[in-house]
Amino acid sequence: KQEVTQIPAALSVPEGENLVLNCSFTDSAIYNLQWFRQDPGKGLTSLLLIQSSQREQTSGRLNASLDKSSGRSTLYIAASQPGDSATYLCAVKGYSGAGSYQLTFGKGTKLSVIP
Amino acid sequence: DTEVTQTPKHLVMGMTNKKSLKCEQHMGHRAMYWYKQKAKKPPELMFVYSYEKLSINESVPSRFSPECPNSSLLNLHLHALQPEDSALYLCASSQEGRGQGIAGELFFGEGSRLTVL
Numbered sequence A: 001k002q003e004v005t006q007i008p009a010a011l012s013v014p015e016g017e018n019l020v021l022n023c024s025f026t027d028s029a030i031y032n033l034q035w036f037r038q039d040p041g042k043g044l045t046s047l048l049l050i051q052s053s054q055r056e057q058t059s060g061r062l063n064a065s066l067d068k069s070s071g072r073s074t075l076y077i078a079a080s081q082p083g084d085s086a087t088y089l090c091a092v093k094g095y096s097g098a099g100s101y102q103l104t105f106g107k108g109t110k111l112s113v114i115p
Numbered sequence B: 001d002t003e004v005t006q007t008p009k010h011l012v013m014g015m016t017n018k019k020s021l022k023c024e025q026h027m028g029h030r031a032m033y034w035y036k037q038k039a040k041k042p043p044e045l046m047f048v049y050s051y052e053k054l055s056i057n058e059s060v061p062s063r064f065s066p067e068c069p070n071s072s073l074l075n076l077h078l079h080a081l082q083p084e085d086s087a088l089y090l091c092a093s094s095q096e097g098r099g100q101g102i103a104g105e106l107f108f109g110e111g112s113r114l115t116v117l
Helices: none
Strands: A004-007 A010-014 A019-025 A032-038 A044-051 A056-059 A062-067 A072-077 A086-097 A100-105 A109-114 B004-007 B010-013 B018-025 B031-037 B044-050 B053-057 B064-070 B073-079 B087-094 B112-116
Touching (some): A010 A019, A019 A109, A044 A062, A072 A086, B018 B087, B031 B073
Antiparallel strands (some): A004 A019, A019 A072, A032 A044, A056 A062, A062 A072, A086 A100, B004 B018, B064 B073, B087 B112
16 A cells, blocks of 8 residues: 655745755555645645656746655755745555546645745 | 636535535546545545546445536535534546556645534
8 A cells, every 4th residue: 555754744944945845655656746735724736746757847946856766756945935835745646446546645744934 | 727616615514414515627637536634634535536437435434425427527415424524625636548547637626614513
Protein backbone atom coordinates (compact mmCIF):
# COMPACT_ATOMS: atom_id res chain seq x y z
CA LYS A 1 0.00 0.00 0.00
CA GLN A 2 1.33 3.41 -0.98
CA GLU A 3 2.35 5.72 1.86
CA VAL A 4 3.24 9.37 1.42
CA THR A 5 5.18 11.33 4.03
CA GLN A 6 5.72 15.07 4.13
CA ILE A 7 8.42 16.73 6.16
CA PRO A 8 8.28 19.07 7.98
CA ALA A 9 4.70 19.10 9.27
CA ALA A 10 4.93 22.83 9.86
CA LEU A 11 7.36 25.53 8.80
CA SER A 12 7.65 29.21 9.69
CA VAL A 13 9.97 31.46 7.70
CA PRO A 14 10.55 35.21 7.34
CA GLU A 15 9.38 36.86 4.15
CA GLY A 16 11.86 36.68 1.29
CA GLU A 17 13.44 33.38 2.23
CA ASN A 18 13.77 30.49 -0.18
CA LEU A 19 12.39 27.22 1.19
CA VAL A 20 12.05 23.54 0.41
CA LEU A 21 9.19 21.20 1.22
CA ASN A 22 9.82 17.48 1.12
CA CYS A 23 7.66 14.55 0.08
CA SER A 24 8.54 10.86 0.06
CA PHE A 25 6.57 7.84 -1.10
CA THR A 26 7.05 4.11 -0.60
CA ASP A 27 5.94 2.63 -3.94
CA SER A 28 7.77 3.97 -7.00
CA ALA A 29 5.11 2.60 -9.41
CA ILE A 30 3.42 5.96 -9.78
CA TYR A 31 1.92 7.69 -12.81
CA ASN A 32 2.40 11.21 -11.59
CA LEU A 33 2.92 13.40 -8.55
CA GLN A 34 0.94 16.53 -7.86
CA TRP A 35 1.55 19.39 -5.43
CA PHE A 36 -1.48 21.23 -4.08
CA ARG A 37 -2.05 24.27 -1.96
CA GLN A 38 -4.96 24.51 0.48
CA ASP A 39 -6.07 27.63 2.32
CA PRO A 40 -8.10 27.14 5.54
CA GLY A 41 -11.62 25.88 4.84
CA LYS A 42 -11.07 25.93 1.07
CA GLY A 43 -10.59 23.40 -1.68
CA LEU A 44 -7.28 22.25 -3.13
CA THR A 45 -5.51 24.30 -5.77
CA SER A 46 -3.21 22.39 -8.09
CA LEU A 47 0.27 23.95 -8.19
CA LEU A 48 2.38 21.56 -10.23
CA LEU A 49 1.98 18.17 -11.86
CA ILE A 50 5.01 16.02 -12.63
CA GLN A 51 4.51 12.96 -14.82
CA SER A 52 6.49 9.86 -13.87
CA SER A 53 8.78 10.33 -16.87
CA GLN A 54 9.67 13.90 -15.90
CA ARG A 55 12.29 15.17 -13.47
CA GLU A 56 10.95 18.63 -12.68
CA GLN A 57 8.34 21.25 -13.38
CA THR A 58 8.42 24.99 -12.86
CA SER A 59 5.70 27.60 -12.46
CA GLY A 60 6.70 31.10 -11.51
CA ARG A 61 8.48 31.00 -8.13
CA LEU A 62 7.71 27.31 -7.70
CA ASN A 63 9.88 24.42 -8.80
CA ALA A 64 9.07 20.77 -8.12
CA SER A 65 11.44 17.88 -8.66
CA LEU A 66 10.79 14.16 -8.81
CA ASP A 67 13.20 11.28 -8.22
CA LYS A 68 10.96 8.29 -8.77
CA SER A 69 13.62 5.66 -8.09
CA SER A 70 14.32 7.01 -4.62
CA GLY A 71 10.68 7.89 -3.94
CA ARG A 72 11.23 11.59 -3.33
CA SER A 73 9.93 14.93 -4.47
CA THR A 74 10.73 18.46 -3.37
CA LEU A 75 8.82 21.70 -3.79
CA TYR A 76 11.07 24.74 -3.89
CA ILE A 77 9.51 28.15 -3.24
CA ALA A 78 11.69 31.13 -4.09
CA ALA A 79 11.45 34.53 -2.40
CA SER A 80 8.56 33.54 -0.14
CA GLN A 81 5.69 35.99 0.47
CA PRO A 82 3.03 36.19 3.21
CA GLY A 83 0.46 35.17 0.57
CA ASP A 84 2.26 31.83 0.28
CA SER A 85 1.04 30.91 3.77
CA ALA A 86 -1.11 27.79 3.39
CA THR A 87 -0.96 24.03 3.75
CA TYR A 88 0.93 22.30 0.94
CA LEU A 89 -0.09 18.75 0.06
CA CYS A 90 1.81 16.23 -2.00
CA ALA A 91 -0.13 13.43 -3.72
CA VAL A 92 0.98 10.52 -5.89
CA LYS A 93 -1.22 8.80 -8.41
CA GLY A 94 -1.27 5.04 -8.89
CA TYR A 95 -3.46 2.71 -10.91
CA SER A 96 -6.35 1.19 -8.95
CA GLY A 97 -7.69 -1.16 -11.62
CA ALA A 98 -10.94 -1.00 -13.66
CA GLY A 99 -9.61 2.02 -15.56
CA SER A 100 -9.34 4.14 -12.41
CA TYR A 101 -6.50 6.03 -10.85
CA GLN A 102 -6.20 6.91 -7.20
CA LEU A 103 -4.37 9.70 -5.43
CA THR A 104 -2.59 9.02 -2.15
CA PHE A 105 -2.03 12.17 -0.12
CA GLY A 106 0.58 13.12 2.40
CA LYS A 107 -0.55 14.87 5.58
CA GLY A 108 0.73 18.21 4.36
CA THR A 109 3.16 20.91 5.44
CA LYS A 110 1.65 24.00 7.01
CA LEU A 111 3.68 27.00 5.88
CA SER A 112 3.64 30.38 7.60
CA VAL A 113 5.54 33.26 5.98
CA ILE A 114 6.11 36.06 8.47
CA PRO A 115 6.10 39.65 7.11
CA ASP B 1 -12.06 26.70 -18.01
CA THR B 2 -10.41 24.60 -15.30
CA GLU B 3 -13.23 24.90 -12.83
CA VAL B 4 -15.06 22.36 -10.73
CA THR B 5 -18.19 23.86 -9.20
CA GLN B 6 -19.73 22.50 -6.02
CA THR B 7 -23.05 23.40 -4.45
CA PRO B 8 -24.04 24.18 -1.81
CA LYS B 9 -20.97 25.74 -0.18
CA HIS B 10 -22.44 25.15 3.28
CA LEU B 11 -25.07 22.66 4.44
CA VAL B 12 -26.52 22.06 7.89
CA MET B 13 -28.76 19.05 8.29
CA GLY B 14 -30.35 16.94 10.96
CA MET B 15 -29.78 13.23 11.28
CA THR B 16 -33.16 12.41 9.72
CA ASN B 17 -32.85 14.71 6.72
CA LYS B 18 -32.17 13.81 3.10
CA LYS B 19 -29.99 16.20 1.15
CA SER B 20 -27.68 16.15 -1.86
CA LEU B 21 -24.34 17.67 -2.76
CA LYS B 22 -23.75 18.56 -6.39
CA CYS B 23 -20.62 18.86 -8.50
CA GLU B 24 -20.23 20.02 -12.10
CA GLN B 25 -17.31 20.30 -14.51
CA HIS B 26 -17.15 21.26 -18.19
CA MET B 27 -13.58 20.26 -18.95
CA GLY B 28 -14.58 17.05 -20.70
CA HIS B 29 -13.06 14.99 -17.91
CA ARG B 30 -14.26 11.39 -17.71
CA ALA B 31 -13.13 10.63 -14.15
CA MET B 32 -14.84 12.26 -11.16
CA TYR B 33 -14.17 11.80 -7.48
CA TRP B 34 -15.68 12.44 -4.06
CA TYR B 35 -13.32 13.05 -1.15
CA LYS B 36 -14.04 13.68 2.53
CA GLN B 37 -11.75 15.91 4.55
CA LYS B 38 -11.78 16.36 8.32
CA ALA B 39 -10.03 19.29 9.97
CA LYS B 40 -6.23 19.19 9.79
CA LYS B 41 -6.28 15.90 7.86
CA PRO B 42 -5.60 15.11 4.20
CA PRO B 43 -8.52 14.30 1.91
CA GLU B 44 -9.81 10.71 2.04
CA LEU B 45 -11.13 9.10 -1.13
CA MET B 46 -14.78 8.01 -1.03
CA PHE B 47 -15.83 7.22 -4.60
CA VAL B 48 -14.45 7.28 -8.13
CA TYR B 49 -16.52 7.36 -11.31
CA SER B 50 -14.82 6.49 -14.57
CA TYR B 51 -16.83 7.06 -17.75
CA GLU B 52 -19.98 7.45 -15.64
CA LYS B 53 -19.53 4.07 -13.99
CA LEU B 54 -18.68 3.64 -10.31
CA SER B 55 -15.22 2.12 -10.27
CA ILE B 56 -14.08 2.64 -6.68
CA ASN B 57 -16.10 2.64 -3.47
CA GLU B 58 -13.77 2.91 -0.50
CA SER B 59 -16.04 1.02 1.90
CA VAL B 60 -18.19 4.08 2.43
CA PRO B 61 -21.37 3.62 4.57
CA SER B 62 -24.59 3.29 2.58
CA ARG B 63 -25.92 6.54 4.06
CA PHE B 64 -23.73 8.13 1.35
CA SER B 65 -25.03 7.35 -2.14
CA PRO B 66 -23.17 8.67 -5.20
CA GLU B 67 -24.73 9.25 -8.58
CA CYS B 68 -23.24 10.28 -11.92
CA PRO B 69 -26.14 11.31 -14.21
CA ASN B 70 -23.83 12.30 -17.07
CA SER B 71 -20.19 13.02 -17.81
CA SER B 72 -20.38 16.56 -16.37
CA LEU B 73 -22.33 15.99 -13.18
CA LEU B 74 -21.68 14.14 -9.95
CA ASN B 75 -24.04 14.01 -6.99
CA LEU B 76 -23.68 12.73 -3.45
CA HIS B 77 -26.98 11.86 -1.79
CA LEU B 78 -27.00 12.03 1.98
CA HIS B 79 -29.47 10.27 4.27
CA ALA B 80 -29.54 9.50 7.98
CA LEU B 81 -26.10 10.95 8.58
CA GLN B 82 -24.30 11.02 11.90
CA PRO B 83 -22.61 14.00 13.58
CA GLU B 84 -19.22 12.41 12.85
CA ASP B 85 -19.98 12.79 9.14
CA SER B 86 -19.53 16.54 9.51
CA ALA B 87 -16.64 17.46 7.23
CA LEU B 88 -15.60 19.25 4.06
CA TYR B 89 -16.70 17.21 1.03
CA LEU B 90 -14.55 17.76 -2.02
CA CYS B 91 -15.29 16.90 -5.61
CA ALA B 92 -12.53 16.50 -8.18
CA SER B 93 -12.20 15.58 -11.83
CA SER B 94 -9.42 14.46 -14.16
CA GLN B 95 -8.93 13.38 -17.73
CA GLU B 96 -7.92 9.73 -17.78
CA GLY B 97 -7.28 7.89 -21.00
CA ARG B 98 -9.07 4.57 -21.00
CA GLY B 99 -6.45 1.88 -21.40
CA GLN B 100 -3.87 4.44 -22.48
CA GLY B 101 -2.07 4.99 -19.22
CA ILE B 102 -2.65 8.73 -19.35
CA ALA B 103 -2.68 10.03 -15.79
CA GLY B 104 -4.26 13.43 -15.74
CA GLU B 105 -4.07 16.33 -13.36
CA LEU B 106 -6.77 16.43 -10.69
CA PHE B 107 -8.80 19.60 -10.33
CA PHE B 108 -10.73 20.16 -7.12
CA GLY B 109 -13.77 22.22 -6.31
CA GLU B 110 -14.00 24.55 -3.31
CA GLY B 111 -15.90 21.94 -1.34
CA SER B 112 -19.19 21.70 0.51
CA ARG B 113 -18.93 22.22 4.26
CA LEU B 114 -21.39 19.80 5.88
CA THR B 115 -22.55 20.04 9.49
CA VAL B 116 -24.76 17.27 10.88
CA LEU B 117 -26.65 18.17 14.04
